[in-house]
Amino acid sequence: MYYRPQPPADPELIRSLTERQKEMSQQVIIQKPDFTLRTLAGCDSSFIGENILSVFVLLRYPELDILEIQYNYVPVEMPYVPGFLAFREAPNLLKAYEKLETKPDLIMVDGHGISHPRRLGIASYLGVLLQKPTMGVAKKILVGKYELPAPEKGSLTPIFHRDEHIANTLRTKDKVKPVFVSPGHLMDLETATRLALETARKHKLPEPTRLADHYAEELKKEVR
DNA sequence: GCGACAG
């Protein structure tokens, strides 16, 4: 089998996007949220060839029963470039978000918040654009150093990057690899970590992102 | 200069 590299990302484009991230990251506000959490949404995207299917699942809190599901399906315009995931997925996620009849108090995103090279992961990016509280729950680390947490559910360890405590690893299930939690916007690390653990009921992933992940996969059959 | 690199 041949080794085929991805089509090279335009250096000029990457440079301008990097600038945009630096500017937008200055708008990110990390603070204890002031809302009363009554509804929260999880979002995620799946791909079918050159098309992207983004989903938003609205849940009631703390019951976590599903209130609404919306999605949007269109061709993708950006390739995946580590550190620039938001420019590939956020546009379509915003389209799906607009379809929600009820807007959530908080958005949980499949990816990172401020635990990003320039402090603007997709969760922060969406938070700034929507001016909504957001947080990220990722399955893999992007930047930073950390020690593995104890094997018991609820165990956590800090993730540092440039001497800043930007995220936490969190064991949401006994003896299962931890998830990586970070605040996105209008949110703080402690609350984000608590909510990630609290909404992870029977699975490794918190219900909001787990369900968004599930429907993103399930809805593929519908769009064909 | 050499790796690492969300989804």
Next chain:
DNA sequence: ATCTTGTCGC
């Protein structure tokens, strides 16, 4: 993310 088979544990 997607491709892709069997396998281990609750």
